[in-house]
Amino acid sequence: MLNQAQSIISVCQRLYNKNMLAAADGNVSCRLADGNILITPSGVSKANVKPEDMALLTIEGEVIKGKPSSESLMHLQVYQKCDQAKAVVHAHPPHAIAWSVAFPDLKELPSTCLSEVILAAGSIPFADYARPGTADMGKVLLPHLPDCRLLILSRHGALSWGEDLNEAAMGMERLEHSAQILYLAQSMQQLTHLPQSEVEALKQMRKKIGPRTL
Numbered sequence: 001m002l003n004q005a006q007s008i009i010s011v012c013q014r015l016y017n018k019n020m021l022a023a024a025d026g027n028v029s030c031r032l033a034d035g036n037i038l039i040t041p042s043g044v045s046k047a048n049v050k051p052e053d054m055a056l057l058t059i060e061g062e063v064i065k066g067k068p069s070s071e072s073l074m075h076l077q078v079y080q081k082c083d084q085a086k087a088v089v090h091a092h093p094p095h096a097i098a099w100s101v102a103f104p105d106l107k108e109l110p111s112t113c114l115s116e117v118i119l120a121a122g123s124i125p126f127a128d129y130a131r132p133g134t135a136d137m138g139k140v141l142l143p144h145l146p147d148c149r150l151l152i153l154s155r156h157g158a159l160s161w162g163e164d165l166n167e168a169a170m171g172m173e174r175l176e177h178s179a180q181i182l183y184l185a186q187s188m189q190q191l192t193h194l195p196q197s198e199v200e201a202l203k204q205m206r207k208k209i210g211p212r213t214l
């Protein structure tokens with residue numbers, strides 16, 4: 001368990017250094033071999049988490065050790081619905097969140113402007129807003145699971161899951177990097193789109209890649 005705790009801490013530091021985990025925001029978890037979930041503690045800056053601070057939960061949400069945040073509900077929902085999920089990252093990436101605030105009617109991050117969105121993820125949808133601390137935080141993810149591994153949580157943050165911690169962490173970086181490029185393009189002038197035939201070709205390539213986030 002110490003190895004997994006240390007891997008979670010490296011992901012926290014990576015995302016903190018990229019401005020995606022302000023104050024005590026966000027949480028990172030992984031599924032252990034025995035099925036239990038190891039997750040960062042509530043109310044602690046993710047830049048300073050230590051292995052002994054980690055909380056341990058059953059997949060049903062029973063606390064075995066430590067103090068998980070109410071946001072662990074989102075992590076549990078992913079593990080319950082996605083057999084392949086071995087790691088979940090929840091962060092507050094600024095550009096991704098800003099898209100949900102500025103364009104509340106968008107169903108997904110514009111994907112026809114950048115090949116990287118289609119090739120790396122297929123699409124990056126927005127999950128509905130849910131009030132912090134409520135069971136709705138888990139429920140709003142359901143329409144997108146298990147198909148989507150990258151989600152923007154409207155007016156709140158983003159969630160990425162993967163078959164290991166690296167996939168989940170890289171997915172979060174991909175999501176925010178794409179949101180930032182699109183924001184810059186929109187600010188400079190306006191978004192422009194790839195030709196429809198190119199979008200279709202990229203979608204075919206994505207099908208061959210499989211479900212992993214790149």
Ligand SMILES: [Zn+2]
Pocket residue numbers: 025026071090091092156157
């Ligand atoms: Zn959050």
